[in-house]
Amino acid sequence: MSAASSEIDRQAAEWAAKSDHGQVPAADELAFRRWLAADARHKGAFMKALAVQIHLEKMGKAHPELAPAVTARPKSATRFVMIGAIAASLIVAMYAGLFRLSLENHHYSTTLGHMEVVALSDGSAMTLNSGSKAEIQYALLSRDVTLAKGEALFDVAKNKLRPFRVAARNAHVRAVGTSFSVKNVAGSPIEVLVREGVVAIETHDSSGNHTLQAPANRKVIITDNGAVTMTSASTAEVTNALAWREGYIFLSRRTLAEAAAEFSRYSPITITMADPAVSNRVVSGLFKANDPVGFAKATAEAFHLSFDQKGNTVLLSAQRNKADK
CATH class of the missing domain: 3.55.50.30 (Phage tail protein beta-alpha-beta fold)
Incomplete structure (x- = not known):
């Protein structure tokens, strides 16, 4: 194993140890997403480290006598890598197939004057407005959407184990089961409109990362420099803002x-x-x-x-x- 690969595995083990079955703490999520995007190998390394962690936890439940050894999360990422290396050769092949089958990557776009309703594999629905472009990336423990441009309404099927996340420029919107729209139009700030449920909106500015909880009937504006404004929106105002669907x-x-x-x-x-x-x-x-x-x-x-x-x-x-x- 090369030094570079070893370092990637060490970093992946650290992220797996921080996560709760693949979901990292909100305070670390932007850093985690940047780490994933920095190298094409990072996602695979994280999946393997996560698979080892899940397998070790299952072993602890199946064999209580081993629980102290295999279920406690290692204090050190180096120790995690050493423990994982022993089990990895036996279980990575089994889990790799499962994770590959669970991955989806689809691109959708609409031309000027056209809209499209996309039925997603998890039971969610995405309605794309005119001139919009989105990428869907589904994995076993995550549902990620990148709204490159335009506007979309998301009606999200509930699944606490697979949070639904939408990225648009410097904003990341996270939901479990809700209905909200995201608007990403050049020359204008990002707009998030919550129709049902609650979403967590994560932003970044010069002072660091920030998370805002936005309930139903709220409109959130995020500027390119990270400034965030949240205002109330009546049911009629939400309906009017989504009139483009008709x-x-x-x-x-x-x-x-x-x-x-x-x-x-x-x-x-x-x-x-x-x-x-x-x-x-x-x-x-x-x-x-x-x-x-x-x-x-x-x-x-x-x-x-x-x-x-x-x-x-x-x-x-x-x-x-x-x-x-």
């Missing part, structure tokens, strides 16, 4: 510039405004997500604006006085 956009006192950015997530047609006096106008209402032209025409009529469309670009501008023409 093909609608709900706007509540949003500027025309913000409304235009929202419509651009669903259609190649862009709404532009050259005049700040126009772009700062405030709008509210429920609109078809795939009809930016209809929205722009209705807005032009309501605010007495000029409407001009050339190809996929719509221009809203202040109407000129007759004396200016």
Whole structure:
């Protein structure tokens, strides 16, 4: 065994000793995920170390006379590696097949203007909004999702032994059985909306790692520098925020510039405004997500604006006085 492999096994043994059947303490989870991502060999080493640990615990239960020797967690990772090495040659092959069968890795994406409901193998469901991309990684003791971009609603099947985790930029959302959405749109902070149950949101800033518990009817905003804000959201507000599942956009006192950015997530047609006096106008209402032209025409009529469309670009501008023409 090379020195590098030996060091990886030592680190894996330390993480296995810290974990509770694969679930590391919340305070260590970000560091653990970074360790896993640092080297492709780390995940396999951790799985093998965890398999040894679980097997030793089962041996202790089956043979009580051996319990003091095999069930107590070693104080030293080096001692754990030595004990594990003796058992590893006998049990790693058996467990390796089990862990391989339990691993899943799938990629899902939606194009502009399309949504998709994905039935996951554990009974959970993921609803992807327009222009979204997600990766699913399921293992025996974990259910991990990476939301690379866009927005998704997660209806999570309960399984305390396999926590469901969603990563989006610098935020990690952990749940057991609940319903929540995560929004990861370029140029905007991460948004987490809890519809049912409770989620733990883990973030990192210059002062370290932080965990926030967010119950149902809460909206959490996480900026790129790690600042977190949690506000209440009524059942009606949660329903309106998820109107995209039915093909609608709900706007509540949003500027025309913000409304235009929202419509651009669903259609190649862009709404532009050259005049700040126009772009700062405030709008509210429920609109078809795939009809930016209809929205722009209705807005032009309501605010007495000029409407001009050339190809996929719509221009809203202040109407000129007759004396200016």
